[in-house]
Amino acid sequence: MARIVMKFGGTSMAGMERIRNVAARVKHVVDQGNEVAVVVSAMAGETDRLVGFCREASPLYDPAEYDVVVASGEQVTSGLLAMTLKAMGVDARSWLGWQLPIRTIETHAKARIERIETDALVAAMQSGQVAVIPGFQGMMADNRIATLGRGGSDTSAVAVAAAVKADRCDIYTDVNGVYTTDPRIVSRARKLNMVTYEEMLELASVGSKVLQTRSVALAMKEKVRVQVLSSFDSPDQTDLPGTLIVGEQEIEDSDMERQLITGIAADKNDAKIIVTRVPDKPGAVASIFTPLAEASINVDMIIQNDSKDKEETDVTFTVPRADLARSVDILEARKESIGFRRIITDSEIAKISVVGVGMRSHAGVAAIMFKTLADRGINIEAISTSEIKVSVLIDEDETELAVRVLHSAYGLDAAEAA
Ligand code: ASP
Ligand code: MG
Numbered sequence: 001m002a003r004i005v006m007k008f009g010g011t012s013m014a015g016m017e018r019i020r021n022v023a024a025r026v027k028h029v030v031d032q033g034n035e036v037a038v039v040v041s042a043m044a045g046e047t048d049r050l051v052g053f054c055r056e057a058s059p060l061y062d063p064a065e066y067d068v069v070v071a072s073g074e075q076v077t078s079g080l081l082a083m084t085l086k087a088m089g090v091d092a093r094s095w096l097g098w099q100l101p102i103r104t105i106e107t108h109a110k111a112r113i114e115r116i117e118t119d120a121l122v123a124a125m126q127s128g129q130v131a132v133i134p135g136f137q138g139m140m141a142d143n144r145i146a147t148l149g150r151g152g153s154d155t156s157a158v159a160v161a162a163a164v165k166a167d168r169c170d171i172y173t174d175v176n177g178v179y180t181t182d183p184r185i186v187s188r189a190r191k192l193n194m195v196t197y198e199e200m201l202e203l204a205s206v207g208s209k210v211l212q213t214r215s216v217a218l219a220m221k222e223k224v225r226v227q228v229l230s231s232f233d234s235p236d237q238t239d240l241p242g243t244l245i246v247g248e249q250e251i252e253d254s255d256m257e258r259q260l261i262t263g264i265a266a267d268k269n270d271a272k273i274i275v276t277r278v279p280d281k282p283g284a285v286a287s288i289f290t291p292l293a294e295a296s297i298n299v300d301m302i303i304q305n306d307s308k309d310k311e312e313t314d315v316t317f318t319v320p321r322a323d324l325a326r327s328v329d330i331l332e333a334r335k336e337s338i339g340f341r342r343i344i345t346d347s348e349i350a351k352i353s354v355v356g357v358g359m360r361s362h363a364g365v366a367a368i369m370f371k372t373l374a375d376r377g378i379n380i381e382a383i384s385t386s387e388i389k390v391s392v393l394i395d396e397d398e399t400e401l402a403v404r405v406l407h408s409a410y411g412l413d414a415a416e417a418a
Contacts, residue, residue: 042073
């Protein structure tokens with residue numbers, strides 16, 4: 001017997017037929033003798049619809065009332081799932097965010113979970129009753145309803161799992177796990193049996209959006225074992241493992257055959273900015289990046305060449321594409337004080353990252369990447385590294401080719417095309 005939190009996303013909850021499938025899956029886990037809590041999303045598209053109403057009601061809507069509106073999507077699905085379970089003979093009840101309660105702090109529309117009261121919840125689970133909890137919602141100190149920010153029900157599920165000390169948090173979604181790379185780009189991509197929290201965070205931040213990044217960070221902090229699996233696999237496949245997201249030790253203990261590189265991600269959401277002929281003196285770089293930071297623009301890769309004449313240098317960096325125009329405006333407005341010559345931008349770029357905890361203890365990972373890309377004539381425009389990641393910036397048109405050749409070069413291709 002184990003204590004398991006199951007989480008179902010919006011596509012799994014879209015309509016009564018799918019909710020009946022979810023209920024059957026929950027029943028299967030209950031029948032095996034486990035204690036179960038289920039966290040649900042709103043039906044797919046519902047939260048967007050509700051956000052639309054808020055915008056229509058008032059372009060400058062009150063975030064506290066926005067939360068009242070958008071939290072309703074999950075209230076509907078949690079009630080429907082509890083009803084459906086009961087109709088199947090499984091004892092169940094819904095526990096809304098304010099009933100547990102799930103205490104939240106900071107701001108409406110992007111609240112953070114501070115604490116979850118679990119006495120009643122655990123007692124109910126121990127008595128064999130399935131607890132159905134709406135994701136995405138909680139309650140502020142003033143007892144007003146709050147929501148966690150879009151995609152927040154993954155974070156709700158991990159927080160509930162941490163609070164009830166679950167053995168595992170199973171996140172059912174529309175993919176059956178985390179892959180070595182996007183299977184739509186590389187048909188030989190393999191499903192990973194296990195991935196570390198840190199790798200998952202790096203892969204998520206560079207574009208594999210399987211889980212909300214915050215939920216992975218929370219799982220790492222609270223040591224919650226997370227499993228990603230598909231709610232669309234046929235029920236007799238339920239026992240097939242998805243991808244486990246766990247600490248490094250658990251992987252070392254169970255998977256001797258680990259590859260050096262775990263995954264490769266491509267991200268086309270950034271744009272490149274080159275600020276030319278910046279004075280090479282203390283404070284110059286700060287004068288570029290401080291105003292961008294003050295505008296909450298997230299700068300990613302940065303390179304600054306050592307200037308030959310020790311007087312001027314070019315500074316190259318990336319920002320989210322959506323912030324490109326704003327970034328240029330901010331810098332142009334300070335042209336005099338920063339003292340640069342001109343700004344060159346390029347939004348047709350891609351960031352390709354190879355990720356793996358194995359590179360901590362192995363030299364040469366970056367060299368393989370550079371050589372593999374060079375052999376295909378792919379030019380590298382910028383490079384950045386972390387302890388477990390090497391990223392390069394290349395021309396957007398070469399994304400697919402780059403991912404494919406790197407996937408082979410690091411020995412990640414499945415034996416046969418999927
Ligand atoms: N329903 C919310 C959203 O669409 C939360 C979630 O599904 O994770 O953002
Ligand atoms: Mg989601």
